[in-house]
Amino acid sequence: MLHCLSFSLAFLGRFFVIVLSVVVLVVPTLLSAQNRGSGQQARPDDRRVTRVLGGLEMTAADSAVKTVVDRLDFDSYKEIIRGLTEFGDREQGTERNRQAIDWIEAQLRSWGYETARIYYEYTPRGATEAYPREEVYATKVGSEVPGEMYIIGGHMDGRGGGEAANDNGSGTALVMEIARVLASSDVRTARSVRFALWNNEETGLNGSRAYVEQRSPLQGIEEPAGSGRYPEPTWLGMIQHDMMLWDHGNPVTFNQALDADVDIEFQLASEKADESAVLALKLLNANRMFATDYPAAMSNAMSNTDSGSFQDLVASVSLRENRRLYETGNRANPHWHQPTDLFVTFSDADFRLGFNAAQTTLGAVARLVDARIVGER
Numbered sequence: 001m002l003h004c005l006s007f008s009l010a011f012l013g014r015f016f017v018i019v020l021s022v023v024v025l026v027v028p029t030l031l032s033a034q035n036r037g038s039g040q041q042a043r044p045d046d047r048r049v050t051r052v053l054g055g056l057e058m059t060a061a062d063s064a065v066k067t068v069v070d071r072l073d074f075d076s077y078k079e080i081i082r083g084l085t086e087f088g089d090r091e092q093g094t095e096r097n098r099q100a101i102d103w104i105e106a107q108l109r110s111w112g113y114e115t116a117r118i119y120y121e122y123t124p125r126g127a128t129e130a131y132p133r134e135e136v137y138a139t140k141v142g143s144e145v146p147g148e149m150y151i152i153g154g155h156m157d158g159r160g161g162g163e164a165a166n167d168n169g170s171g172t173a174l175v176m177e178i179a180r181v182l183a184s185s186d187v188r189t190a191r192s193v194r195f196a197l198w199n200n201e202e203t204g205l206n207g208s209r210a211y212v213e214q215r216s217p218l219q220g221i222e223e224p225a226g227s228g229r230y231p232e233p234t235w236l237g238m239i240q241h242d243m244m245l246w247d248h249g250n251p252v253t254f255n256q257a258l259d260a261d262v263d264i265e266f267q268l269a270s271e272k273a274d275e276s277a278v279l280a281l282k283l284l285n286a287n288r289m290f291a292t293d294y295p296a297a298m299s300n301a302m303s304n305t306d307s308g309s310f311q312d313l314v315a316s317v318s319l320r321e322n323r324r325l326y327e328t329g330n331r332a333n334p335h336w337h338q339p340t341d342l343f344v345t346f347s348d349a350d351f352r353l354g355f356n357a358a359q360t361t362l363g364a365v366a367r368l369v370d371a372r373i374v375g376e377r
């Protein structure tokens with residue numbers, strides 16, 4: 001997460017109030033409209049479960065998504081975070097960063113993915129020399145429309161001299177746990193999903209910017225022609241995950257706050273603000289339907305994370321434990337970029353917040369790419 005505040009807080013604040021009003025006034029209407037629209041008559045095999053906000057009946061389509069979301073495993077999520085923290089803070093340019101990239105790639109391959117890397121050059125601020133850097137990604141190829149995709153991302157680099165468990169082992173592991181679930185041979189998606197583990201976020205989003213620069217012009221091109229292969233499927237949306245565990249209020253309390261939530265943000269001052277707001281709303285709805293413990297909230301001041309590299313090109317949102325400008329930026333998390341950002345710092349109530357964000361993202365994306373369980377594994 002970056003330090004620079006490049007927007008006027010007053011400006012954003014005014015619009016935040018407006019969007020908050022829209023969320024408060026319009027979202028319940030949209031939710032009930034969606035419920036009416038897709039509900040029709042409940043069929044005998046429809047599941048009815050009460051989730052965090054309760055009361056929403058599941059349609060057959062919802063139940064199909066839920067069977068996919070239910071494959072997410074809390075212990076697996078924690079174990080991936082623990083694995084990442086073994087490489088310390090994974091600061092860009094270090095051996096522990098390079099080893100972590102190899103480890104992430106090995107995990108993705110062990111689940112059956114082909115992986116690829118982005119190679120780019122990074123010039124530190126004030127320096128004249130450029131240094132080679134890399135980052136890894138993998139793709140679940142769609143069975144019907146492989147040439148279109150959603151990108152699910154998190155930055156794997158960290159800082160602070162600890163283990164960067166929360167910032168951003170938690171978001172990296174979330175992306176990898178969703179990749180693990182979708183890798184299963186009996187899970188089919190109509191459209192493609194790409195899992196991107198950005199490097200150099202902490203130095204200025206250099207890894208995600210390099211991806212956009214290199215890959216944006218390749219969107220939707222079949223290569224070789226007639227092969228049915230699309231090295232860069234057309235982007236439908238980008239969902240970033242950055243600091244997923246700690247919502248202990250401000251002033252900070254020892255335990256997870258009673259009103260802890262997953263913050264879904266888009267950037268009002270971006271070219272794709274309208275499309276991003278719609279994507280954020282889909283995530284909010286998915287949280288209500290599929291998250292087991294924590295609700296979500298939506299706001300319009302997404303900032304200082306890799307989704308910013310995409311926000312003028314495609315619908316882009318970030319999920320976080322705290323709103324970046326109003327909470328994280330005001331020290332809502334005392335472990336942010338500190339040596340205390342360790343695996344052992346966090347409790348299961350904290351890890352569960354990140355896990356609920358995984359349920360939220362997979363619930364929304366599964367619907368968007370038409371993910372379903374087919375046949376036997």
Ligand SMILES: [Zn+2]
Pocket residue numbers: 001155167168201242243
């Ligand atoms: Zn971060």
